[in-house]
Amino acid sequence: MAIRVEPVSDEDLSTRSTVQLVGELGERLGRLASAEIRLAKLELRDKGRQAGVGGALFGAAAVLGFLGGATLVATVVLALALVLPAWLAALIVAVVLLAVAGLAALVGRSRVRRMGSPVPERALRALREDLDDLRQAVRR
Numbered sequence: 001m002a003i004r005v006e007p008v009s010d011e012d013l014s015t016r017s018t019v020q021l022v023g024e025l026g027e028r029l030g031r032l033a034s035a036e037i038r039l040a041k042l043e044l045r046d047k048g049r050q051a052g053v054g055g056a057l058f059g060a061a062a063v064l065g066f067l068g069g070a071t072l073v074a075t076v077v078l079a080l081a082l083v084l085p086a087w088l089a090a091l092i093v094a095v096v097l098l099a100v101a102g103l104a105a106l107v108g109r110s111r112v113r114r115m116g117s118p119v120p121e122r123a124l125r126a127l128r129e130d131l132d133d134l135r136q137a138v139r140r
Contacts, residue, residue, distance in 0.1 A: 032130055040123035047118050054112030061104030069097045 016024075073093055080089030 033112055036123055036127050036130070039126060040120040043120040044118070044123050047115055047120075051112060051118070054115065057104065057108035057111055061101055061108055064104065065097065065101035068100065069094075072091035072097065 010044060016060075073090070075087045076093045078084065
């Protein structure tokens with residue numbers, strides 16, 4: 001979503017009074033600050049959503065790992081114990097469950113890493129540019 005801010009006009013400011021210029025400066029700075037805050041909110045909302053998906057996948061991995069282990073361990077170990085020694089049946093089932101849980105954790109970690117830094121970088125970059133432009137305008 002793009003936020004549009006009106007460009008500074010090219011009109012001759014020498015015909016305006018200082019009071020008018022200061023008033024317009026305050027108004028423009030207010031609009032600029034509002035636009036920067038909206039941009040930061042949008043960016044943080046998007047990053048929060050990505051972090052939530054990654055966190056939910058971590059939670060799902062934990063719950064599924066536990067529930068799967070609890071139900072399958074008993075069933076599969078007993079089934080395998082019919083043809084293998086009980087300890088070997090339990091070991092095979094445990095290795096499979098841990099591999100599935102590890103895979104889910106890796107997918108969750110990649111989703112969290114894809115998010116990047118939680119800092120609203122575009123908003124900060126735009127704010128720095130605005131401050132630089134303001135400094136240059138004041139020096140003129």
